[in-house]
Amino acid sequence: MKVLVTGGAGYIGSHVVLDLIEAGHEVVILDDMSLGCMENIHNQAEFIEGSTLDETMLDDVLSKNIDAVVHLAAFKAAGESMIHPEKYSQNNLNGATNLLNAMMKNDVKTFVFSSTAAVYGYPEYLPVDEAHPLKPINYYGFTKLSIEEMLKWYDQLKGLKFAALRYFNAAGYDVNGRVMGLEKSPQNLLPIVMEVATGQRNSLDIFGNDYKTKDGTGVRDYIHVNDLASAHVKALEYLQDNDSFTVNLATGEGYSVLDVIHEAEAVTGKKINYTIVDRRAGDPAELIATSNLAEELLDWEAKYSDLNTILKSMWNVYNQEENHD
Numbered sequence: 001m002k003v004l005v006t007g008g009a010g011y012i013g014s015h016v017v018l019d020l021i022e023a024g025h026e027v028v029i030l031d032d033m034s035l036g037c038m039e040n041i042h043n044q045a046e047f048i049e050g051s052t053l054d055e056t057m058l059d060d061v062l063s064k065n066i067d068a069v070v071h072l073a074a075f076k077a078a079g080e081s082m083i084h085p086e087k088y089s090q091n092n093l094n095g096a097t098n099l100l101n102a103m104m105k106n107d108v109k110t111f112v113f114s115s116t117a118a119v120y121g122y123p124e125y126l127p128v129d130e131a132h133p134l135k136p137i138n139y140y141g142f143t144k145l146s147i148e149e150m151l152k153w154y155d156q157l158k159g160l161k162f163a164a165l166r167y168f169n170a171a172g173y174d175v176n177g178r179v180m181g182l183e184k185s186p187q188n189l190l191p192i193v194m195e196v197a198t199g200q201r202n203s204l205d206i207f208g209n210d211y212k213t214k215d216g217t218g219v220r221d222y223i224h225v226n227d228l229a230s231a232h233v234k235a236l237e238y239l240q241d242n243d244s245f246t247v248n249l250a251t252g253e254g255y256s257v258l259d260v261i262h263e264a265e266a267v268t269g270k271k272i273n274y275t276i277v278d279r280r281a282g283d284p285a286e287l288i289a290t291s292n293l294a295e296e297l298l299d300w301e302a303k304y305s306d307l308n309t310i311l312k313s314m315w316n317v318y319n320q321e322e323n324h325d
């Protein structure tokens with residue numbers, strides 16, 4: 001298939017492109033390079049620098065025999081989305097609308113969408129399954145949920161076939177070292193821990209150690225980007241003969257902030273200094289999910305998402321001279 005990957009130069013996108021090419025697909029990357037990394041653009045992919053806000057360009061790209069679209073281009077910082085919701089309306093909502101409309105115009109009917117655990121909001125039960133209530137607590141989650149809703153309507157009204165993939169905590173780098181460019185301005189726990197290990201930061205803040213979890217710190221379900229990537233390829237192939245679907249991509253296993261720090265010390269051989277500070281607003285104590293549906297529908301399983309593999313694959317990238325000058 002000839003697949004357009006928006007955000008294909010980004011952190012998750014560059015891993016998705018690797019897997020698509022390995023599976024024999026032809027890839028066109030569209031990325032505005034606001035968060036993308038030139039170094040991670042696959043040399044066998046066609047690259048177009050541009051934005052999903054450029055409707056003329058989208059129409060042009062989609063008129064060139066594209067069979068399917070994998071849409072990852074979006075802003076994803078939940079905190080920022082509460083301060084600048086307009087940025088998220090513009091980039092995430094308008095971008096997805098433009099893309100879908102250009103697809104409909106050019107009769108491209110297969111869509112794999114990068115969604116998020118943020119569509120659920122605070123977990124009402126654990127592990128979270130796809131039937132869990134959808135009550136986002138940040139604007140970022142709202143934009144992703146709105147697009148999911150739009151996809152259902154386009155399915156009904158226009159014959160779109162979509163896969164909405166709800167990622168839990170994405171982490172890690174390609175286990176074979178093929179993606180070596182660091183994610184731009186990462187704001188999540190694992191990259192921050194890596195920056196402490198390399199000495200770029202002196203220490204990290206742990207947001208609360210009085211949660212009702214095994215050691216008082218927040219527990220999350222970390223999923224390796226290689227596992228996320230393989231699910232995109234399987235989703236695309238599944239949609240050729242099957243109906244639209246929405247699934248979680250997670251492991252069902254939770255690790256606390258202290259688990260991450262201790263494992264990172266073992267993997268890197270460095271001391272990870274930290275300070276306990278107040279809880280961060282909007283953080284649930286624990287968030288883990290079941291991916292039974294993805295396993296069943298896609299014959300997918302997480303293979304690289306144990307904490308040790310995740311952290312080793314990250315250290316391989318962070319522990320390079322050029323990445324912490």
Ligand code: UDP
Binds near residue numbers: 208
């Ligand atoms: N966390 C932390 N210090 C940091 C960043 C994150 O203690 O500098 C905690 C956060 O409270 C949560 C976990 O690490 O329990 C994962 O947070 P992250 O921001 O990576 O992802 P989130 O689950 O918020 O999407």
